[in-house]
Structures are given as C-alpha cells and as structure tokens.
Amino acid sequence: MKTYRFLIAAAVLLAPLFSQAQPQAGEGQRLTPQVMARLFPAGVVSPDYHADGSVTFRCQAPAARSVSLDCQMLPAPVAMVRDDKGVWSVTVKPGKPDIYPYAFVVDGTRIADPNNMFIFPNEGFKNSLVDVRGPEPSVQDIQDVPHGKVSYRFYHSGTCGIERQMTVYTPAGYDPAGSEKLPVLYLIHGMTDTYETWFKVGHVNNILDNLIAAGLARRMIVVMPYANPYPEMMRQGLADRYDAMDTERVVREILDDVRPFIESHYKVRTSARDRAVAGFSLGGRQALACGLGHPEAFQWVCAMAPALFGEEYRTNFTNGTYAPVEKVRNSYRLLWIGTGTSDFLITPSRNLDAFLTENGIRHTFYTPDGGHTWMNCRDYITRVAQLIFK
Amino acid sequence: MKTYRFLIAAAVLLAPLFSQAQPQAGEGQRLTPQVMARLFPAGVVSPDYHADGSVTFRCQAPAARSVSLDCQMLPAPVAMVRDDKGVWSVTVKPGKPDIYPYAFVVDGTRIADPNNMFIFPNEGFKNSLVDVRGPEPSVQDIQDVPHGKVSYRFYHSGTCGIERQMTVYTPAGYDPAGSEKLPVLYLIHGMTDTYETWFKVGHVNNILDNLIAAGLARRMIVVMPYANPYPEMMRQGLADRYDAMDTERVVREILDDVRPFIESHYKVRTSARDRAVAGFSLGGRQALACGLGHPEAFQWVCAMAPALFGEEYRTNFTNGTYAPVEKVRNSYRLLWIGTGTSDFLITPSRNLDAFLTENGIRHTFYTPDGGHTWMNCRDYITRVAQLIFK
Numbered sequence: 127m128k129t130y131r132f133l134i135a136a137a138v139l140l141a142p143l144f145s146q147a148q149p150q151a152g153e154g155q156r157l158t159p160q161v162m163a164r165l166f167p168a169g170v171v172s173p174d175y176h177a178d179g180s181v182t183f184r185c186q187a188p189a190a191r192s193v194s195l196d197c198q199m200l201p202a203p204v205a206m207v208r209d210d211k212g213v214w215s216v217t218v219k220p221g222k223p224d225i226y227p228y229a230f231v232v233d234g235t236r237i238a239d240p241n242n243m244f245i246f247p248n249e250g251f252k253n254s255l256v257d258v259r260g261p262e263p264s265v266q267d268i269q270d271v272p273h274g275k276v277s278y279r280f281y282h283s284g285t286c287g288i289e290r291q292m293t294v295y296t297p298a299g300y301d302p303a304g305s306e307k308l309p310v311l312y313l314i315h316g317m318t319d320t321y322e323t324w325f326k327v328g329h330v331n332n333i334l335d336n337l338i339a340a341g342l343a344r345r346m347i348v349v350m351p352y353a354n355p356y357p358e359m360m361r362q363g364l365a366d367r368y369d370a371m372d373t374e375r376v377v378r379e380i381l382d383d384v385r386p387f388i389e390s391h392y393k394v395r396t397s398a399r400d401r402a403v404a405g406f407s408l409g410g411r412q413a414l415a416c417g418l419g420h421p422e423a424f425q426w427v428c429a430m431a432p433a434l435f436g437e438e439y440r441t442n443f444t445n446g447t448y449a450p451v452e453k454v455r456n457s458y459r460l461l462w463i464g465t466g467t468s469d470f471l472i473t474p475s476r477n478l479d480a481f482l483t484e485n486g487i488r489h490t491f492y493t494p495d496g497g498h499t500w501m502n503c504r505d506y507i508t509r510v511a512q513l514i515f516k
Numbered sequence: 517m518k519t520y521r522f523l524i525a526a527a528v529l530l531a532p533l534f535s536q537a538q539p540q541a542g543e544g545q546r547l548t549p550q551v552m553a554r555l556f557p558a559g560v561v562s563p564d565y566h567a568d569g570s571v572t573f574r575c576q577a578p579a580a581r582s583v584s585l586d587c588q589m590l591p592a593p594v595a596m597v598r599d600d601k602g603v604w605s606v607t608v609k610p611g612k613p614d615i616y617p618y619a620f621v622v623d624g625t626r627i628a629d630p631n632n633m634f635i636f637p638n639e640g641f642k643n644s645l646v647d648v649r650g651p652e653p654s655v656q657d658i659q660d661v662p663h664g665k666v667s668y669r670f671y672h673s674g675t676c677g678i679e680r681q682m683t684v685y686t687p688a689g690y691d692p693a694g695s696e697k698l699p700v701l702y703l704i705h706g707m708t709d710t711y712e713t714w715f716k717v718g719h720v721n722n723i724l725d726n727l728i729a730a731g732l733a734r735r736m737i738v739v740m741p742y743a744n745p746y747p748e749m750m751r752q753g754l755a756d757r758y759d760a761m762d763t764e765r766v767v768r769e770i771l772d773d774v775r776p777f778i779e780s781h782y783k784v785r786t787s788a789r790d791r792a793v794a795g796f797s798l799g800g801r802q803a804l805a806c807g808l809g810h811p812e813a814f815q816w817v818c819a820m821a822p823a824l825f826g827e828e829y830r831t832n833f834t835n836g837t838y839a840p841v842e843k844v845r846n847s848y849r850l851l852w853i854g855t856g857t858s859d860f861l862i863t864p865s866r867n868l869d870a871f872l873t874e875n876g877i878r879h880t881f882y883t884p885d886g887g888h889t890w891m892n893c894r895d896y897i898t899r900v901a902q903l904i905f906k
Binding site for chain 1: 547559577578579580622623624625626628629630631633635637638639640641642658659660663664665666667668669670671672680681692693710716721725751849
C-alpha cells in the first residue's frame with residue numbers, strides 16, 4: 127500500500143489529537159493495525175482530483191445513516207455512497223474549473239471536509255474549498271510569476287478600543303525604502319466573513335500577481351480590514367450586542383484607524399485619486415458608505431452585490447450616509463456596481479443603477495450570470511483591479 | 517431580542533451559503549420567521565466566554581441522537597444537553613487559562629465548531645480553538661505592545677518543482693532599509709500541520725511581540741516553512757505517494773529554497789551563529805536533521821517532542837543524518853530538547869538525552885508536565901525564544 131509509511135507515522139504522531147486521553151509513555155510505539163486504523167482512518171484523500179477535471183469527495187463516517195455532498199458546483203446536494211469501511215464517496219465534475227465552497231451533510235449536520243486543509247474563513251459556518259483547475263491556469267491560480275505577499279497586521283483600534291487585525295497585500299518587489307509610492311484599495315468582506323476571506327477564498331493575491339505580471343493592473347496595495355469588531359468587543363464588555371448593521375462604525379474604523387495605520391506603515395500615495403474602496407455584500411454596503419460618504423478620501427468606489435435595504439439606494443443620498451447627488455456626480459473617477467443576475471440581491475442593485483442613471487451619475491453596472499457567490503466575487507475583483515488607478 | 521438586527525441581516529445575506537439553490541431574484545427580501553430560522557439558526561454563540569473563566573459550548577444539531585464536547589482542557593469528552601430548539605450545550609471550566617483544541621462529536625462524527633472562526637490549521641482533522649484568558653494577559657495573548665507581522669510568502673521550490681508557501685514573522689519596527697540585520701529562527705510544524713499552525717495555534721507572533729517588548733528575547737525573524745509538499749506534488753504528477761518520512765527532502769527544501777529566499781528578501785544575518793532551527797513532533801525530527809546534520813548552517817537546534825523512530829536517536833550520528841559525535845560536541849551554542857513527561861514520545865527523547873550525556877554533548881533537556889499538545893508547544897517556544905541568539 128503506497129500510503130504505508132504515512133500511516134505508520136500518522137498513527138504514532140496523531141494519537142493525542144484524535145484521542146483525548148494521553149497515551150502512556152511509550153504506548154505510541156506499540157502499534158497494531160487496529161490502533162492505526164482508529165488513529166488515521168484508511169488514508170482518506172479528499173478532495174481527490176482527477177485528470178479529466180472530475181473530483182472524488184470522501185468522508186469517513188461509519189456510523190452515519192446518510193451522507194451527501196453540498197457543493198456550489200452542483201445545482202443540488204448529491205448523495206454519497208458508503209463502502210464497507212464506512213467511507214462515503216461521490217465523484218462529480220463541475221461545469222467549469224473554479225474554486226467552489228462545499229460541505230458534507232452527515233445525518234443532517236453540515237461539516238467541513240476533515241481531510242481538506244483549505245477552509246472558507248467565516249464566523250458562522252464551516253465550508254471547505256475545492257479548487258478545480260483547468261488545462262490552462264486561470265487568473266486566480268498561483269502561477270510561476272513574481273509573487274507579492276499577504277501580511278497579517280495587528281493594530282490598536284481607537285474606534286473599537288481593542289487590538290484588531292487586517293491583512294495587507296503588497297505586490298512583488300514592493301520596497302518600503304524605494305521611491306515608488308503605491309495606490310491603495312480597501313477591500314471589505316461579506317457578512318460573517320473575516321479579514322481572511324478575500325485572501326483565502328478570493329485569491330486576491332494570485333489575481334493581482336497575475337494581472338500585474340501581465341501588465342493588466344497597476345501595482346497597488348490591497349488592505350483587507352475586519353469589518354466586524356463585535357465578538358471581541360462583547361467579550362471585553364465594550365458592546366452588549368452584535369450589530370451587523372453598524373456600518374457607521376466600520377466607516378470610522380477604516381478612515382480613522384486602518385487608513386492612518388496603512389499610511390504610516392507603507393509607502394503609499396495619500397490623495398483621494400490614489401484610494402479605492404470596494405466590498406462584497408454587507409461589505410458592498412459598507413464600501414458605498416465609505417466611498418460615497420467620503421469623496422474627500424476616495425475617488426474609486428466599487429460595490430459587489432451590495433446589501434442595500436429597502437429604500438437605502440436613494441435615501442442614503444439625502445440622509446448624510448452618502449454625499450448629495452450633485453457632489454457624487456462630480457467627485458468620482460469610477461463608481462462600479464457588479465451583481466449577478468441570479469444574485470438574490472440583484473433588485474437593490476437594479477434600483478441603485480436606475481437611481482444613478484436618473485440622476486445623471488456616471489457609473490458602471492455589471493450584471494453577469496451567477497448568484498451571491500465567491501465565484502462571482504473573483505470575477506468582480508479581477509475586473510475592478512484592471513480599472514482602478516488608471 | 518438583542519440579536520434581532522443581526523438575524524435580519526444574516527437571513528438576507530447568508531441564504532446562498534446555506535442553501536445550494538440560488539434564491540430567485542428578490543426572494544431574499546421576503547423574509548419570514550421560518551426562512552430566518554432556517555438560514556441562521558437561533559443566533560448560536562459558541563464558544564461563549566464567561567467572566568469566571570468558564571465557557572459554554574453550543575452546537576446546533578436538531579436531528580442528532582448524541583453530541584459531546586471533546587476538548588483538550590478536559591480529561592475526557594463530556595456529553596452536551598439538547599434544548600427544545602435542537603441546540604446542544606455544555607458549560608465547562610479549564611484547570612487553567614490557555615488555548616485548547618476541541619471538536620464536537622455528533623453521532624460519532626467529529627466536527628469543528630461551526631460558529632467559531634478560529635480553526636486549527638491541519639491537513640487531516642478539523643479542530644476549533646477555545647481561547648480562555650486569565651485575569652492577567654499571558655505571553656501568548658495579543659497585548660497593547662508594538663506588534664510584528666506575519667506574512668504569507670509564495671516562492672518557487674526547485675527541490676519540489678512547485679510553487680510553495682511559508683509564513684514569516686518580522687518584529688515590530690523591522691526595517692528592510694535600516695541598518696539592523698536580524699537573526700533567523702526556522703520553525704517547523706508537526707505532522708499533518710501546515711505553515712499556518714505555529715502562527716494560528718502556536719501564537720508565535722504574540723509570544724515574540726510580548727517577549728521582545730519585555731526585553732526577554734532578541735529581535736529575530738521566524739520562518740515557518742511547509743514541511744509537506746506531497747499533496748501538491750502528487751496532484752501535479754511529481755510524486756506517486758505521500759511520504760511523511762521524507763525528512764531529507766524537507767532538509768533540502770529549507771537549506772536550498774527557503775533559506776536563499778529569506779536571505780535575499782529580508783535584512784538578516786547569514787552566519788550559523790545567527791541561524792536557529794526548531795520543530796515539533798515530526799518537525800522535531802526534521803529540525804534535528806536540519807540542525808545536527810548541518811553545523812555549518814545552524815548553531816542553535818531545538819527539538820520539541822521530536823519523533824525519533826527506533827534507534828534513530830543514536831544511529832543518526834553515524835549514518836550521515838547528523839554530524840558525527842565529535843563535531844556535534846563542538847559546533848552548537850544550544851542543543852535543546854523539550855518533551856512533556858506524559859508525551860507519548862517521551863521515550864525517544866529520554867533515549868536521546870541519555871545518548872548525548874554519555875557522549876559528553878552539552879545540551880538542555882526540559883521535561884515539564886503535559887503531553888503531545890500545542891499547550892506544551894507554546895511553553896517550549898516561549899522558553900526557546902529567550903535562549904537563542906544570546
């Protein structure tokens with residue numbers, strides 16, 4: 127069996143992770159096939175990628191009555207089939223290569239794939255990611271081009287009163303001591319996503335690396351803040367409720383904490399001409415408030431499937447959330463809205479598009495196929511990255 | 517209900533993530549209590565931290581017959597109790613504040629906590645992390661001190677023929693254009709762990725930030741490579757089996773790919789005096805091979821619960837894996853071994869300790885309480901970080 131050496135090592139080393147009780151001293155060296163099987167079941171590989179673009183998913187669940195695969199490459203969940211060792215599997219092939227979130231549903235309980243290290247960073251659910259590559263690498267795949275980096279930064283937030291995190295993409299060859307000053311895109315995640323989601327799911331670093339290498343995007347820094355301070359604020363007694371709708375705090379955090387941190391720690395340009403803000407879903411709502419509310423700070427504003435509630439698409443121009451129509455009409459180099467035609471948030475986007483058109487506000491409204499997904503998000507950021515700072 | 521605004525937004529925005537079928541256009545705005553309950557169940561908060569140091573864990577699993585909590589703060593799994601909405605819960609209190617891995621066991625299937633964004637990065641299982649803080653912050657907690665950063669770096673590996681990743685900690689104020697050159701610690705994860713585990717579970721960045729701020733550790737760069745290239749090599753047809761025991765390749769990767777990348781991209785010292793290597797478990801085996809096999813490259817070698825098989829603790833000194841005893845006796849500023857007394861790998865460490873003593877090789881053997889855990893790992897790195905480069 128080709129996985130033999132792996133299983134031996136796995137059995138020795140993984141024992142304490144799978145079993146709560148610590149083995150007695152030396153016990154780990156008394157291996158039996160029974161112990162190995164218990165500790166590292168059957169060398170399960172999942173997802174298992176095949177040359178024809180299909181993928182086999184496997185889930186070890188001997189006691190389960192039913193297991194299905196719920197993957198965004200499929201129109202509906204599909205049943206998995208149990209083998210005589212209790213490993214459930216199914217082989218599927220997506221309509222096109224892409225990165226798709228998925229989970230197993232084990233007797234009604236959704237679980238991430240235990241054998242897949244690629245997890246969808248989120249506060250409220252645990253999906254895994256299957257990365258189906260095509261014959262040619264796509265813009266979101268890592269390729270052998272100069273690579274930028276993604277840094278996890280830690281800072282004290284005056285707005286929230288706690289230590290916070292963000293991630294920051296800098297392009298290959300970024301040199302804080304050089305003469306080059308870069309423009310900055312502030313890029314906001316969706317609801318219950320985190321500061322890791324645009325990196326781990328959005329592959330924004332690969333997309334920028336590849337676009338920059340091909341001469342299709344300007345060199346830029348991408349800042350990915352964490353738009354939800356509430357869990358940590360509640361834990362520290364600084365808030366008594368989780369307020370996902372507190373866009374005003376997110377805007378202040380970005381303008382008063384994140385922006386000064388970036389502008390004092392990175393070699394960046396600091397005019398509105400050189401700042402963009404973009405976001406997905408709830409982050410699209412926040413990006414609009416940030417950008418349209420602060421023409422003095424941002425001249426590029428991009429909303430991807432923005433969550434606008436009720437009449438916000440027009441009342442925000444008069445209630446102080448956004449600048450007045452006259453100001454918006456003359457302040458921006460790009461106002462970009464992108465929402466899939468089957469996105470459940472297409473209606474507010476259409477309302478906003480119509481309002482902007484009626485009021486003579488120049489903008490781009492991009493409506494591809496697809497829904498409220500990160501497959502669409504990667505398309506949005508690929509397009510936006512080629513427009514801004516030009 | 518204090519979570520009301522959150523639930524409304526959650527129901528609108530999370531629909532496509534929980535349901536495979538895309539809602540029809542506008543459907544997300546026709547919210548009913550039934551739709552909301554399906555989309556975002558009951559505002560489950562888990563883990564829920566209490567002021568007395570106890571923690572409530574909750575798991576939504578209405579159809580389950582039994583749910584238990586398997587947490588490394590507890591000597592054995594504990595049953596969780598179902599409420600009338602199908603949310604299972606239990607409240608426990610650890611013997612001491614620390615960060616503990618845990619999973620829920622739902623009808624025999626282990627799952628990460630769906631409502632906890634803090635996941636244990638690993639190839640082969642999905643644990644969550646509960647972070648119980650004490651009245652005073654500990655060395656592993658983020659504190660209001662100058663923060664370094666952790667960067668995800670991408671590079672082409674000649675040893676493996678693929679694009680690879682590592683994480684790199686640089687301390688606060690690190691300035692690639694300044695005159696300061698830093699020493700470098702190469703820090704290797706355990707088996708099935710990844711290049712993220714020392715960061716996300718080990719909190720090595722917080723530990724270094726706090727030790728450096730207190731004047732207890734030298735400023736240094738910490739490089740965390742990914743010791744397992746096999747999944748990606750197999751996918752690309754460059755390997756036909758998963759060889760966890762291929763320590764020789766890990767050593768070559770670190771010396772021939774990772775080290776040159778670091779020394780050409782960072783302002784670092786490049787003498788053996790200014791390089792350390794350390795690792796946990798299988799990474800301890802690799803750190804010993806790297807360090808004791810290459811006295812010309814490393815003068816500081818630290819093995820944390822190293823996985824040494826059979827007679828390797830002595831045969832490695834004569835088969836070319838390590839330098840000969842005479843060379844080891846005179847080449848190192850620190851040879852440090854740390855293994856918990858109830859670690860299932862204590863016996864190989866004791867054998868190595870005895871062999872080193874018999875052969876007059878100066879070393880430190882640290883044997884605290886505890887097992888093969890990341891609670892112990894954080895203790896090891898806290899101690900090692902105060903010893904090296906001094």
